Amino acid sequence: MNVRTLCLGTLNFGDATGYEIKKMVEEGMFNHFIEASYGSIYPALTRMADDDLVTCREEAQEGKPDKKVYSITAKGRSELASALQGTPKPDKFKSEFLFVMLLADILPADHIAAVYGQRIEDLRIELAQMKSCADTGSHPGGQFVVGYGIAIIEAAIGYLEESRIGITTDRTTETETAGTVATAAE
Amino acid sequence: MNVRTLCLGTLNFGDATGYEIKKMVEEGMFNHFIEASYGSIYPALTRMADDDLVTCREEAQEGKPDKKVYSITAKGRSELASALQGTPKPDKFKSEFLFVMLLADILPADHIAAVYGQRIEDLRIELAQMKSCADTGSHPGGQFVVGYGIAIIEAAIGYLEESRIGITTDRTTETETAGTVATAAE
């Protein structure tokens, strides 16, 4: 999915500036399954205004630069609907963490342990953040998405906790090799 | 993580051709948390051979073009280890499906139902595929990764199944609007 559809989707929930869209994406529940930068949002918004998918009203502010508040148009809404038509592409789940775990045996045991612990902690934070989203947004679609996120993160935490002993201990002989490699890397 | 590290990582499990690396990524357990195309793998392999991270031995074949079998070198292994040093970036989970669900109320009810059903089916296939990986790879890191994948996919399926009624029924008044939008979209 492209930035255009993303912007259209957020604007469907209400008017917003480019700045606000970015914030919603990185702080709201969007956060966990989408991302976008200013460098892509602003140009997208400008082009969409040219295409009449959104309208822009400028709001002067004291001290701060003018706000450009965007609203989705009827044309924008139908564009959004047709972009959402058809089968959505399968989810993409990219994980450097898992890649590291896959190659755990060539890495120092303490590094693995640290990364592992950190991951659990990160997931707990993500979970808390997601649960706070659940209270705010009473919108049905939002509720569903947040529920999905919670279910998955809880499963991940659960798995990591019950596998912790296995992955951390299961490596007696490898530590020397890892040491050699780490030294050679410098 | 870049293609280089990915290739180095797969070569760490044994020699392979560019073609085989691609297959492993799209069929093996790598599949679910990484992706790469020929257009990125082949150039990466060539450059890494120049940098002495891998060696290449050409194997003539009848009827088929020559195979280029790559092996990771000691230098490659240390490069891999140092690339895996440091905290891995947080997992990225991108989901068009969830985005569609978020905006379910502006889309035709039957479309949502179809997409929803398809998603459950796809996840079941993914789960089966992942479970078959579990038998093949007896490697500890692989076992862990596959276990993680299974845990998450099962959680997703579970959530989708128990929420099915809610998301599909909870939309009586919206259908008309959706119809209008769908028409306008054409």
Added chain:
DNA sequence: GTGAACATGTAACAAGTTACATGATTGA
């Protein structure tokens, strides 16, 4: 007085994908 938050925007750059080019074999 220093950094964060507010607010927009552009240009250079990175990274990878898609499509193309080539060509034999094998199974339906």
Added chain:
DNA sequence: TCAATCATGTAACTTGTTACATGTTCAC
């Protein structure tokens, strides 16, 4: 005979990120 599998490779193209540019206010 038509598609798929095996096998490699390049060039054009997409898409988006990073870094920069600009400027105020508020809190510490």
